[in-house]
Amino acid sequence: MQNQNLAVKSKSTSNGQICVQNAAKASNLSESQALPKDQILAHSSCASSSQNRSQILNATKARINSENPTQGPKNRANLISLNAAKDSCFTSGSNLQQTAPSAADQDALLAEFKAFLNAHLPSSPSFHPCFDEALSYTLKSGGKHFRAMLVAGVVAAVRPERKEAAFHVALAFETMHSYSLIHDDLPAMDDSDLRRGQPSLHVKFDEVTAILAGDALNTHAFYQIAKAPLDADVRIKCVEILSRNAGIYGMALGQAVDCYFENQKLGLEELKFLHIHKTARLIAASLQAGCVVAGLDEAEAARIYDIGLDLGLAFQIADDIIDATQSAETAGKPTHNDGAKNSFTNLLGVEGAVQAKNELIAKIERELGGVHAGIRAIVTGLIDKHLR
Numbered sequence: 001m002q003n004q005n006l007a008v009k010s011k012s013t014s015n016g017q018i019c020v021q022n023a024a025k026a027s028n029l030s031e032s033q034a035l036p037k038d039q040i041l042a043h044s045s046c047a048s049s050s051q052n053r054s055q056i057l058n059a060t061k062a063r064i065n066s067e068n069p070t071q072g073p074k075n076r077a078n079l080i081s082l083n084a085a086k087d088s089c090f091t092s093g094s095n096l097q098q099t100a101p102s103a104a105d106q107d108a109l110l111a112e113f114k115a116f117l118n119a120h121l122p123s124s125p126s127f128h129p130c131f132d133e134a135l136s137y138t139l140k141s142g143g144k145h146f147r148a149m150l151v152a153g154v155v156a157a158v159r160p161e162r163k164e165a166a167f168h169v170a171l172a173f174e175t176m177h178s179y180s181l182i183h184d185d186l187p188a189m190d191d192s193d194l195r196r197g198q199p200s201l202h203v204k205f206d207e208v209t210a211i212l213a214g215d216a217l218n219t220h221a222f223y224q225i226a227k228a229p230l231d232a233d234v235r236i237k238c239v240e241i242l243s244r245n246a247g248i249y250g251m252a253l254g255q256a257v258d259c260y261f262e263n264q265k266l267g268l269e270e271l272k273f274l275h276i277h278k279t280a281r282l283i284a285a286s287l288q289a290g291c292v293v294a295g296l297d298e299a300e301a302a303r304i305y306d307i308g309l310d311l312g313l314a315f316q317i318a319d320d321i322i323d324a325t326q327s328a329e330t331a332g333k334p335t336h337n338d339g340a341k342n343s344f345t346n347l348l349g350v351e352g353a354v355q356a357k358n359e360l361i362a363k364i365e366r367e368l369g370g371v372h373a374g375i376r377a378i379v380t381g382l383i384d385k386h387l388r
Contacts, residue, residue, distance in 0.1 A: 100377035101157055106149075109156050109163075113148055116167040117174065122220050130205050134213040135220075137204060138178040141196040144386055146315065147286040148174040150308070150378070154290025157374025166293045168228035169238050172221040173286050176246050179217035180255070180282075182210050189259055218246075230293065237292045245285035254278025258342065266342045272313070274342060279319075280312025287311075287379075296372075304375065307367045311379065314360040317353050318387045320345045324353075361387060 101109070121136040148170035155166035185192040185200040186207065193203050202210035225238045244250060254277030257270075266274065287308040291301035324345040344353040361383055368376040 100373040101153075101381075102377075103381060106153065106378065106381045109152060110145060110149060112163075113145060113152055113167055113170060116164075117145075117148075117171055120168075120171055120224075122175070122217065124216075130209060131213065134201060134205050134209050135216060137201055137213075138182055138195070138217075139174065141198050143196055145174060146382060146386060147177055147283060149382060150283065150286035151290040151293070153378035153382075154287060154304075154375050155294045157378055158294040158296065158372055162230075162293055162295075165229045166290065168224055168230075169289055169293055170286075172224040172228075172238070172242060173282070173289065175217050175221040175224060176242060177282065179214045179221070180246075180251060182214040182217070184255070186210060189255070221246075234292055238289045241285050241289050241292065245281040250277050250281035250285070251279075254281075261342060263340045264342075265347075268347060271342050271344065271347055275313060275316045275344075276309060279316040280309045283312035283315060284308025287375075300371070303367075304371060307364055307371070307379070310360055310364050310367070311383075314357050314364065314383070314387055317344045317357040317360070321350060321353050321357065324350050357387065 117139060121139060123132055124135060125132050151170035151173055152163065152166050156163045181195060182201045184190050185195055186202055193200055195201075198204070200210070201213060221242060222239055225235055225242065228235055228238075230238075246252070254274050257274045258278055261270075261274075284305045285308070288301055288305045291304055296304075320343040323343065344356060348356060364383070365380065368379060
């Protein structure tokens with residue numbers, strides 16, 4: 001298992017001393033990827049985990065490893081096998097033209113994706129008074145389209161001739177993300193009445209409609225990939241990536257931990273485990289799917305997936321900072337609402353969370369130095385736009 005660490009500073013509640021410890025990232029990565037000693041994890045002594053929860057965490061990691069036999073120590077980032085695609089044009093990014101899309105190019109790509117989304121909204125007309133409208137309600141409500149832009153951005157930068165086909169996969173990731181937001185807002189989970197400045201789906205319609213619309217979007221995401229104009233091996237790989245990172249090995253597990261341990265303070269290693277699974281894996285998977293559609297080789301895709309995990313953690317920390325510092329009107333959703341939840345701002349304070357985010361961004365930018373210039377431009381462009 002790789003020890004990936006971010007450096008953060010947190011004041012001790014007792015004597016103001018800074019306590020430094022290493023925390024292992026709860027993902028299936030190789031030890032050869034260990035970071036320098038200057039990228040260590042600092043947190044207050046009160047953030048250390050209990051022995052019981054630590055045992056549960058270790059048991060969960062072991063079970064995930066045992067249920068993923070292909071993820072050995074040298075097969076990092078739970079990367080799918082590309083052996084079945086020997087007849088496809090998989091290549092290293094270093095062998096491709098190193099072009100970097102400008103900010104204007106990225107804005108144009110986002111506009112193209114939005115147009116594609118609006119032309120391919122899920123619809124299932126019936127005599128139900130609102131189910132058809134509910135299916136597209138969250139997808140039409142705006143948002144950053146962060147995950148979709150990672151999928152489409154990688155492909156547009158590396159293999160622009162596959163951009164239109166990539167939009168189908170990007171929309172699948174956006175659809176899966178929309179499902180997660182609908183269920184996250186439900187009374188049984190976060191009980192949030194506002195999303196993107198509009199009433200949450202269960203408020204707009206009703207709770208049963210929200211549950212079923214979320215279920216429908218979850219499965220529809222795989223339909224969108226299955227119908228994409230791509231070779232069958234590429235579609236199968238994208239389905240594997242999305243299901244692995246959104247399901248029991250990723251987002252669903254993270255959400256389960258988040259909900260179960262509400263009002264129970266987790267330690268920093270446990271908090272990272274939670275948000276690597278709940279948030280970071282789907283973001284990393286978006287980059288990985290883009291690599292598969294673009295035809296990048298296994299080593300390149302693995303390295304970019306690893307960067308995506310750090311990007312996902314930075315994204316989550318930025319979201320926690322927004323909750324702690326912005327009004328609901330500015331954020332477009334309820335804020336100052338995470339008091340009972342395990343967030344980086346609750347554990348580290350706002351100043352410590354800002355430091356953690358900035359150091360993660362610096363680490364990501366260093367790691368991007370060796371990847372395709374176009375992918376580097378896409379990721380740094382999204383960081384500048386949403387995480388600074």
